[in-house]
Amino acid sequence: MFEFLEHLFNQRALLAVLVIGFSNGALGTLVVLKKNALFVSALAHALLPGIALALLIFGVLSPWIGLVGALFGALLVGLSSIWVARLGRLDDQSSLTVLYTTFFAAGLLILERVPTFTHLESWLFGNLLGLRAMDLRMSFAVASLIILLMLLFRRAWILWLFDPSVAAAMGLRVRWLGMLYMLMVVLGLVTSLQAVGTVLSAAMFIMPPAILMQWMQSPRALIWGSGLLGGGSGILAIAISNWLDVRSGACLILVLGLFFVLSLLLKQLLGQRSPKIRRLAS
Amino acid sequence: MELGVKDCESLTHLASAGQPMETHELFVEDLEVYYRNICALSGVSFRIGCGHCVGLLGQNGAGKSTLMKSIAGLIPNRKGQLLWCGRAPESQRGEIAYLPQVDEGERQFPMTVRGLVELGRFPHLGLWKRWRSLDDEVVDAALETLKLQDLQSRRLFQLSGGQLQRAHIARALAQEAHVLLLDEPFAGLDEPSQQILGDLFHELAGHGRLLLVCHHDLKQVPELFDHVLLLNREQVAFGPTEEVFTPENLERCFAKREAPAHV
Numbered sequence: 001m002f003e004f005l006e007h008l009f010n011q012r013a014l015l016a017v018l019v020i021g022f023s024n025g026a027l028g029t030l031v032v033l034k035k036n037a038l039f040v041s042a043l044a045h046a047l048l049p050g051i052a053l054a055l056l057i058f059g060v061l062s063p064w065i066g067l068v069g070a071l072f073g074a075l076l077v078g079l080s081s082i083w084v085a086r087l088g089r090l091d092d093q094s095s096l097t098v099l100y101t102t103f104f105a106a107g108l109l110i111l112e113r114v115p116t117f118t119h120l121e122s123w124l125f126g127n128l129l130g131l132r133a134m135d136l137r138m139s140f141a142v143a144s145l146i147i148l149l150m151l152l153f154r155r156a157w158i159l160w161l162f163d164p165s166v167a168a169a170m171g172l173r174v175r176w177l178g179m180l181y182m183l184m185v186v187l188g189l190v191t192s193l194q195a196v197g198t199v200l201s202a203a204m205f206i207m208p209p210a211i212l213m214q215w216m217q218s219p220r221a222l223i224w225g226s227g228l229l230g231g232g233s234g235i236l237a238i239a240i241s242n243w244l245d246v247r248s249g250a251c252l253i254l255v256l257g258l259f260f261v262l263s264l265l266l267k268q269l270l271g272q273r274s275p276k277i278r279r280l281a282s
Numbered sequence: 283m284e285l286g287v288k289d290c291e292s293l294t295h296l297a298s299a300g301q302p303m304e305t306h307e308l309f310v311e312d313l314e315v316y317y318r319n320i321c322a323l324s325g326v327s328f329r330i331g332c333g334h335c336v337g338l339l340g341q342n343g344a345g346k347s348t349l350m351k352s353i354a355g356l357i358p359n360r361k362g363q364l365l366w367c368g369r370a371p372e373s374q375r376g377e378i379a380y381l382p383q384v385d386e387g388e389r390q391f392p393m394t395v396r397g398l399v400e401l402g403r404f405p406h407l408g409l410w411k412r413w414r415s416l417d418d419e420v421v422d423a424a425l426e427t428l429k430l431q432d433l434q435s436r437r438l439f440q441l442s443g444g445q446l447q448r449a450h451i452a453r454a455l456a457q458e459a460h461v462l463l464l465d466e467p468f469a470g471l472d473e474p475s476q477q478i479l480g481d482l483f484h485e486l487a488g489h490g491r492l493l494l495v496c497h498h499d500l501k502q503v504p505e506l507f508d509h510v511l512l513l514n515r516e517q518v519a520f521g522p523t524e525e526v527f528t529p530e531n532l533e534r535c536f537a538k539r540e541a542p543a544h545v
Binding site for chain 1: 351354355356372375376378379380382383385387388390391392393394396401404405407409423435437439457
């Protein structure tokens, strides 16, 4: 059953998905509690032209160049969304959709121009089994940074998530915290892009906390739980995708989706039962 | 442990010893508050010591919330003086607790009542100081004052509106704040919960806190507040309720006004 672990690419995929799953699952708790899920999903698409431009300029794509490209792309999105918000009379959702689809389309066109470009598919859908050693190193570095920042400011995050205005009134620098949060999300997204690709990357953030939300009593428990669930289901997904010979990224999101349904059903079941049990007890 | 009373008395004592700026007094003079460059509120001047429950009255857009946010240090752009104990509110974050209108969405937040109250310790602990047993004691005392001990491990979505509002006030007490700024705390509460909350306000004021409360239901004003501040994008009147809460003042307070002027 574990013979697939003999291959180096499988070992790498397993390590990567564990690390990325953990850090992005934990970070995803902030996203979900901030009610930012759609924005992160849009941002994942909007990062593509930045990465594509970096690819076009530098010719080869090392993970670090990809990271710089993604940060540049995120900056573009941020600035243009501020610009649209100032000038336009459009609601947030519509303007966000206009922006990210435009950016995504631009990214596709640029990618087609890149001479060494062969893996449009792996950008769109991820390629866990194609990871190189340096990809893995970058994932480790980014994940460690994310977890470090989450631990370092844990008290601030919770206060800020619960109510930014109360946090500001208590003297927390909410503007800085907001920017730090955006930076962490962009960094996390780049690692998610490698694992599951543009289209599905937001799911690595959103699904673990969405599954656990109703079970956890504190933000801290939710953060750790989501990290463990993200990493754990990543490993499960790699095993299943090897066994069934299907795409690992999609497999991961499907596993999480299944957990989500199970969690809902279980809650429903317990919710219906508990009054009965209470009545019996009394 | 009665929170706040002790230090309040000691400060009054200091004041009588010839340090008037140390008294527990909110001092506002010729205050103008700006959003970007739009003047949202002007001509506000009043002073009030601790131990009072002040009603902020006015129609929507009259500047009630603006004044609150300004006192909470959330709108930096202002002219005139705004001092608590002789110092700017921004320099004493723990002293002033801001309690915005309860957002129903926050009930989904994975947190217990105790967790919410513990947030109040932030001004004392900052980002990195270790949680001490003293902090637990303060949180316990705040829960006890608000009669929330039995509910402390409940999640927020399991609370009634009145209980949630009390949990927020307990957070302010855990903060050891002397000034409580409450934005529409009675909104959405049923009659008994309103009664409990009103009694609680009197109790807190009696123990030396200053409460500033945005409110729109005029019927309850005389029984709730000993002072009122009437706003209509500028100060209409301020003073003890029996003197200021008059039909003439209210008419001016609720008269229609033009949209804010650009500066």
